Amino acid sequence: MSGTNSERELIAEGPAVILVEPQLGENIGMVARAMANFGLAELRLVKPRDGWPSEKARSAASKADHVIDGTKVFETLEEAIADLNFVYATTARERYGFKPVRSPVTAAETLRTKFKVGEKTGILFGRERWGLTNEEVALADEIVTFPVNPAFASLNIAQAVLLMSYEWMKSGMEDLTETVFLPIEQRPSTxxxxxxxxxxxxxxxxxxxxxxxxxxxxxxxxxxxxxxxxxxxxxxxxxxxxxxxxxxxxxxxxxxxxxxxxxxxxxxxxxxxxxxxxxxxxx
Amino acid sequence: MSGTNSERELIAEGPAVILVEPQLGENIGMVARAMANFGLAELRLVKPRDGWPSEKARSAASKADHVIDGTKVFETLEEAIADLNFVYATTARERYGFKPVRSPVTAAETLRTKFKVGEKTGILFGRERWGLTNEEVALADEIVTFPVNPAFASLNIAQAVLLMSYEWMKSGMEDLTETVFLPIEQRPSTxxxxxxxxxxxxxxxxxxxxxxxxxxxxxxxxxxxxxxxxxxxxxxxxxxxxxxxxxxxxxxxxxxxxxxxxxxxxxxxxxxxxxxxxxxxxx
Structure with a gap:
């Protein structure tokens, strides 16, 4: 299931993915790979524990070099989102507050709508172990959360990024039943x-x-x-x-x-x- | 973003996930974790290279023990699917043939429909390096493929399983905008x-x-x-x-x-x- 093809269109647009204090280079690389599969390219890191650049990240990115090469590092989350117009925070935990909570489908549609009118958007993902703080969530406009098994909610950041990237790609499809290739075209029999x-x-x-x-x-x-x-x-x-x-x-x-x-x-x-x-x- | 909660409902039903000749225990574990997050529980392995049981798989499954403990191993794909009524093959490569090709959304809806009338279904995933053979795809009823970036199609098996598991969960939701928790309920102002x-x-x-x-x-x-x-x-x-x-x-x-x-x-x-x-x- 692997392979890049330089003759085909490389999609590289859409919301920035912002990882807050990620720890493992492997996870950052898997995030880059997940993004590239679904046409996202702008990765921002807030205080990555093991520094940047990271050879482990590049290796785990499985040739998503355009994402790794373009990754930007920031000292604070405030700086990382300074130029953005609209930001989602991902969280698995219930947060008590007034902030709207959206499903991935709704969030991707909102991001696509804003993208079409030229707004810059981003999606925040928290630390491997304990996600985002309440103060970090408060910097976002809305919350997005995943419809997981109530008794087994255990998505890692690369999985969470994969799902949001996938929904982003789908939000740009005219028809969710379309596929990238088709069976041999067949005529109905008379x-x-x-x-x-x-x-x-x-x-x-x-x-x-x-x-x-x-x-x-x-x-x-x-x-x-x-x-x-x-x-x-x-x-x-x-x-x-x-x-x-x-x-x-x-x-x-x-x-x-x-x-x-x-x-x-x-x-x-x-x-x-x-x-x-x-x-x-x-x- | 992690945590199991034994007081909440553990969803464990739906299509079997069949991995054909998986190599790394870590990947099998990540598959189990992906499945558990979205309520799937039945994992079948055809000739896993490094044998079974696998401590690496259990560790990577991140406490999806109910999936790991229930995993069954088969010598051939034919045996692995013998009791099923309807099977999807996942593939990223174009296959020349008459077999219908579906998007993940369509495939999940079909699997849900068959589940509701009591049919047993499964989804085939190929080897890490080169997927499924044409002969293996031929054993399936239909093909499912992912809407990836044309120039960067590089999903690993755990990512592919995650996406199909996620779509399976979504196919059971009455409303794709629903979320597992909500903001504080607020009254519109007068x-x-x-x-x-x-x-x-x-x-x-x-x-x-x-x-x-x-x-x-x-x-x-x-x-x-x-x-x-x-x-x-x-x-x-x-x-x-x-x-x-x-x-x-x-x-x-x-x-x-x-x-x-x-x-x-x-x-x-x-x-x-x-x-x-x-x-x-x-x-």
Missing amino acids: KEQVIGLFEHLEEALDARNYFHPPAKKPRMIDNLRAVISRRGFTEQEISVFRGVINSLDRFPRGWSKKDGPKPEKADLPKGASGEKTGNDADE | KEQVIGLFEHLEEALDARNYFHPPAKKPRMIDNLRAVISRRGFTEQEISVFRGVINSLDRFPRGWSKKDGPKPEKADLPKGASGEKTGNDADE
Whole structure:
């Protein structure tokens, strides 16, 4: 699941991620990696315990060098957010106060809205062990918290950053059902193609006296057609399926091309060759 | 951001997570932690390189012991999914084939729908270095892929499991804007309360000849009221604000309780004490 590709668009925009007094370089690196995966690039550190730059961070960032190289270090949280217009504080603990509390989905939508009108935004993440102080939360505009298992709430900072980065990316998608790649485009089958499949299969079965006794044939055909219809085969899938019927119907076990001539296409029902798509074996 | 609480409901249900030939115990542990955060509990391993049980996994799971203790190990993927009805394969790489490709949101909704009618489901995650083989993907019903930065697609298995677990949790929420805790409940202010604030502030300012020259007073009041109205203060916030005005208006710098009697409440405009909520200092 890894790989960078310099020919593809590198997304690097959106809210700043601000880590308050992070301890381990590995965690800072995993944060950078999480951000890069979802198009965030601006990382700010307030008093990182082990200093900066950090080789451990760079290593854990898994080639998110553009994030690591651009990371800025500040002495205080006030300085780290000085140029921002709107800031979220992430917290897992209930905070008693008037500050609005948002879900990640709502927070990402708000950040996207502000981004679109040119506001500079940021998201605060607390220390590994105990998060943000009340005074730090008070510097934020709103709180964001994650919908975790009530009896097991144990997200580390890299996981929390990953989820917010992911929601940020999703907030920019027009359609949450879209995917970065698609299956082979397939055309819905027409009824003519479906009926062609019915008749091809039924002819091959009839030649073997499958429909027995004859009085039951109409009911057996009804049931068989129902099984096939329910599958909603596409045009290409019908082609695959007819190739399969053809193979079973026309060739004996153990047959190979060198054993003799393939039956003439003229002998086969229309559409039975299964050779049109060329995709049969890709799965 | 850490802490388990045995008095709260432990959610442990939903799709099985199946890791195919995972290498590092730490990654398996981080997967268990990710699952536990979002209520998943059933972890299956196909041929883990370093064997099972794994102390490194238990340590990295950060007390997700119920997941680690319940983990099952299988020799083949076919055995690992034998009892399941519906399986997703996660992949970052485009796979040429007919298999439907879904976003995490769509996949989680499908898994939730099947869960509600009693189907057993699972999600396959591949090896750290190179994911799933085509043959393994072919055993799944559908593919799920993440909306990552095109030029930086580098999710590790624990991150991928975290995102799917998170979407699973969200698919069970009635409202994606809900949060596990809420700010102090506040009542919207009435116009009487807002006008009380206006008049309190204007009286204190007028006593200092703030509205000068007198001809400009109506316009200055209009502007001041517009600034305050736009804030949409709640009833409790108005109480805080009137306490602030009262302090600035009635007490000299350097005043403390021992310096003398506090002005009688009877001297103050109605609602000016700011003592009603008791929440003023919580932020």
